[in-house]
Amino acid sequence: MNRRRRTRWIAIIMVCVLLISGCSIWPGQDDSASSKKVTLTLWYWNRSIDDKLIARAKEKFPNIELTAQKIGGDFKAKLKTTLAARSGEPDIVALNDWIMELFPSEDRFYNLYDLGASEVEDQYLPWKWKQGVTPNGQMIGFPMDTGPTALFYRADLFKEAGLPSEPEQVTRQIDNWDAYAAAGEQIKEKFDGKVFLTDNIGSVYSQVLSQSTERYFRPDGSFIGMDSPAVRKSWDMAVAFKEKGLLANADGWTPTWNAAMNNGEIASFVGAVWMKQVLQEAAPDTSGKWRVARAPGGDGNNGGSFLSILKSSKHPKEAFELIRWLQSPENQLEQYQTLNLFPSAPGVFDTPAMKEEEPFFGGQATGPIFAESAQHVPEAFFGERYPSVHNIITRRLNDIAKQNADPQQVWSDTVHRVERELQR
Amino acid sequence: MAVTEPRTSPESGPFQPDLDRQKSLWARIWEHRALYVAISPFYILFAVFGLFPIAFSLYLAFHKWDGIGVMTYNGLNNFKYMLTDAEFWQAVGNTFMIWIYSTIPMLFFALIIAFLLHAPFIKFRTLFRVGYFLPNVTSIVAVAIIFGALFANNYGFLNYLLQSVGLPVVEWLNAPWGIKIAISSMVVWRWTGYNAIIYLAGLQSIPQTLYEAAKIDGASAVQSFFRITIPMLRPVILFTVITSTIGGMQLFTEPQVLVGNDGGAGAAGMTIVLYLYRESFINNYFGYGAAVGWGMFLIIALFSIVNWKLVQGKSS
Numbered sequence: 001m002n003r004r005r006r007t008r009w010i011a012i013i014m015v016c017v018l019l020i021s022g023c024s025i026w027p028g029q030d031d032s033a034s035s036k037k038v039t040l041t042l043w044y045w046n047r048s049i050d051d052k053l054i055a056r057a058k059e060k061f062p063n064i065e066l067t068a069q070k071i072g073g074d075f076k077a078k079l080k081t082t083l084a085a086r087s088g089e090p091d092i093v094a095l096n097d098w099i100m101e102l103f104p105s106e107d108r109f110y111n112l113y114d115l116g117a118s119e120v121e122d123q124y125l126p127w128k129w130k131q132g133v134t135p136n137g138q139m140i141g142f143p144m145d146t147g148p149t150a151l152f153y154r155a156d157l158f159k160e161a162g163l164p165s166e167p168e169q170v171t172r173q174i175d176n177w178d179a180y181a182a183a184g185e186q187i188k189e190k191f192d193g194k195v196f197l198t199d200n201i202g203s204v205y206s207q208v209l210s211q212s213t214e215r216y217f218r219p220d221g222s223f224i225g226m227d228s229p230a231v232r233k234s235w236d237m238a239v240a241f242k243e244k245g246l247l248a249n250a251d252g253w254t255p256t257w258n259a260a261m262n263n264g265e266i267a268s269f270v271g272a273v274w275m276k277q278v279l280q281e282a283a284p285d286t287s288g289k290w291r292v293a294r295a296p297g298g299d300g301n302n303g304g305s306f307l308s309i310l311k312s313s314k315h316p317k318e319a320f321e322l323i324r325w326l327q328s329p330e331n332q333l334e335q336y337q338t339l340n341l342f343p344s345a346p347g348v349f350d351t352p353a354m355k356e357e358e359p360f361f362g363g364q365a366t367g368p369i370f371a372e373s374a375q376h377v378p379e380a381f382f383g384e385r386y387p388s389v390h391n392i393i394t395r396r397l398n399d400i401a402k403q404n405a406d407p408q409q410v411w412s413d414t415v416h417r418v419e420r421e422l423q424r
Numbered sequence: 425m426a427v428t429e430p431r432t433s434p435e436s437g438p439f440q441p442d443l444d445r446q447k448s449l450w451a452r453i454w455e456h457r458a459l460y461v462a463i464s465p466f467y468i469l470f471a472v473f474g475l476f477p478i479a480f481s482l483y484l485a486f487h488k489w490d491g492i493g494v495m496t497y498n499g500l501n502n503f504k505y506m507l508t509d510a511e512f513w514q515a516v517g518n519t520f521m522i523w524i525y526s527t528i529p530m531l532f533f534a535l536i537i538a539f540l541l542h543a544p545f546i547k548f549r550t551l552f553r554v555g556y557f558l559p560n561v562t563s564i565v566a567v568a569i570i571f572g573a574l575f576a577n578n579y580g581f582l583n584y585l586l587q588s589v590g591l592p593v594v595e596w597l598n599a600p601w602g603i604k605i606a607i608s609s610m611v612v613w614r615w616t617g618y619n620a621i622i623y624l625a626g627l628q629s630i631p632q633t634l635y636e637a638a639k640i641d642g643a644s645a646v647q648s649f650f651r652i653t654i655p656m657l658r659p660v661i662l663f664t665v666i667t668s669t670i671g672g673m674q675l676f677t678e679p680q681v682l683v684g685n686d687g688g689a690g691a692a693g694m695t696i697v698l699y700l701y702r703e704s705f706i707n708n709y710f711g712y713g714a715a716v717g718w719g720m721f722l723i724i725a726l727f728s729i730v731n732w733k734l735v736q737g738k739s740s
Contacts, residue, residue, distance in 0.1 A: 074705075077705055080491045080492055080708075081491075083491075083492045084491055084492050101708065102492070104490065104492075104493050105490075105492045105493050108492065249577070249598070250578070254572075254576075255572070255573060255576060255579070256576055256577060256578050256579065259578065259579045260578065387707075388707045391686070391706075391707075395686050395691070398689055398690075399689070399690050402595075402598040402689040402690070403598065403599075403600075403689055403690050405690075420509075424505060424709065424712070
């Protein structure tokens with residue numbers, strides 16, 4: 001009997017150990033029992049916050065026990081899984097430009113306005129600030145870096161083709177997409193079609209669209225329609241670039257793109273400030289030949305991130321103080337110097353650190369160009385379905401560029417596909 | 425007769441009274457609880473990571489869920505959308521084409537390799553076996569990146585070879601068939617050795633006496649290959665066809681790494697699982713993704729049965 005009972009207990013314990021080891025159902029340390037330190041967990045991805053800044057935050061806030069976790073792999077998927085599981089959520093989390101996908105779940109985040117965010121609102125770019133506010137007026141994301149766009153171009157190739165090559169001249173003379181396309185035709189002719197004006201059709205479409213005040217949805221969530229002037233204009237321009245033979249069909253983030261840049265087959269592209277880093281790593285052999293001018297057609301923004309506080313956090317006040325300090329204008333400036341993260345606080349745009357000459361760009365100080373661009377980014381509403389609609393359109397454009405599909409046919413297919421998507 | 429018959433079955437015989445049968449199921453389980461506890465870890469893990477997700481995905485297939493918010497009942501709408509979605513059917517078509525492009529050469533080469541490895545004149549056999557099996561333990565992501573460099577449109581190794589012999593460049597990754605060939609060749613490269621090892625095991629189990637008898641009767645090598653080797657290998661071939669059917673229908677990493685979440689130009693590399701992944705994890709239609717998973721289950725089941733009938737064919 002005794003042996004039997006022991007066996008039973010061993011069995012029960014074994015089963016419990018197996019169950020518990022799989023999931024973390026242990027409650028966190030009781031705050032009152034331990035010291036008075038507040039424990040905060042921060043999730044971020046590599047190069048979104050400088051590790052040295054996090055180390056300094058730990059000194060600056062002795063009352064906060066900060067656990068900063070660099071989440072590798074698919075950050076968004078991990079965050080969503082954690083939110084769905086309602087367990088093991090961090091206190092503070094960095095969100096990328098897909099922040100709008102989380103707007104329907106705004107109740108899972110603290111409204112930063114309730115924690116005093118409005119005190120610092122005037123220190124940040126208004127369009128950036130609004131990207132962190134849901135249509136219901138809940139502010140779930142605090143501005144981190146931004147991605148103002150400009151025209152990256154090869155001054156040597158422009159000059160050889162008889163085009164203006166100084167940044168001021170380029171900004172002045174190539175100030176709209178038609179002039180830019182005409183420049184492309186001149187380059188194509190001069191180099192016998194061996195040099196293309198720009199990289200790919202999706203980038204033309206997205207950049208034209210990013211300069212407009214409209215995307216696909218109104219702030220009330222309704223669909224503007226595929227015949228919205230902004231969408232039509234971007235589509236037509238992208239197709240025109242393909243028909244004029246100005247595209248190298250090199251997709252971003254591929255070895256092909258890197259090679260085309262490094263071999264001088266692409267003379268220019270409109271891209272965000274963070275493309276500086278990407279370009280320098282992709283095309284080391286072209287160092288000194290690139291310049292940056294204001295983008296044709298106006299300024300826009302690509303990407304940029306935010307910091308949020310999850311509702312599950314027990315210490316939102318401390319978390320907000322920490323966020324506010326991490327993203328203070330001074331610290332954003334420091335992040336610009338260490339990680340090339342472009343500040344969303346225009347107050348620091350005028351500092352010498354933002355005007356440093358860059359050898360890769362032939363000694364040009366590109367900072368002021370992007371600073372000017374950042375201050376003129378048009379405000380636009382995205383909506384939570386922006387990514388899926390945008391993706392459908394750019395995907396279809398690729399069929400035109402790479403498979404010579406009939407643009408008219410592809411357009412009507414795309415309209416149909418987007419309508420179907422919205423009915424889901 | 426039936427009334428008086430004891431509950432023990434006649435097969436168990438008088439020396440196996442099988443008294444257990446007279447007790448209820450639970451009583452029997454209780455009696456052997458120590459054994460059940462000993463085997464429980466597998467069942468617990470399977471219930472948590474296998475059974476529950478399967479059951480949950482069936483539930484999810486009838487709901488609309490963005491992965492975080494509230495689930496709402498969606499009836500059969502997910503399935504309706506799937507059946508009327510041109511992209512889904514394209515993914516099904518792509519998957520089958522890639523399966524055909526890859527499985528036929530793969531099993532053909534595997535058989536030849538196995539036959540050669542089995543031949544008595546081959547030296548360093550173990551070395552070859554290890555060599556052929558190595559691709560199978562290589563990381564798929566690494567393989568896909570290397571194949572991406574081989575097939576790249578502008579600076580790819582294949583195009584370099586074509587150019588150096590004066591042939592025109594092929595834009596592999598812009599053409600629908602090019603993408604499919606690139607993906608298939610990855611599958612062939614990775615799985616031919618694996619199947620060859622399985623065929624080799626099959627070959628080794630064929631009694632040598634059959635070949636000797638055939639030789640005495642004057643059969644040629646080709647005749648004994650088609651009359652002895654192939655029929656004797658039939659169960660092994662059936663096994664490889666079924667496993668490569670299941671594997672081929674579940675193709676994901678190769679296209680995802682090679683051409684991205686949207687399946688590349690013209691969605692030519694969009695497979696069913698890649699479609700499922702994109703709809704769930706990129707577009708956040710988790711309910712729909714679950715429905716696609718069940719659609720895929722049906723397709724694989726049907727297709728496996730068809731294959732089984734075809735390959736087993738006349739022998740049964």
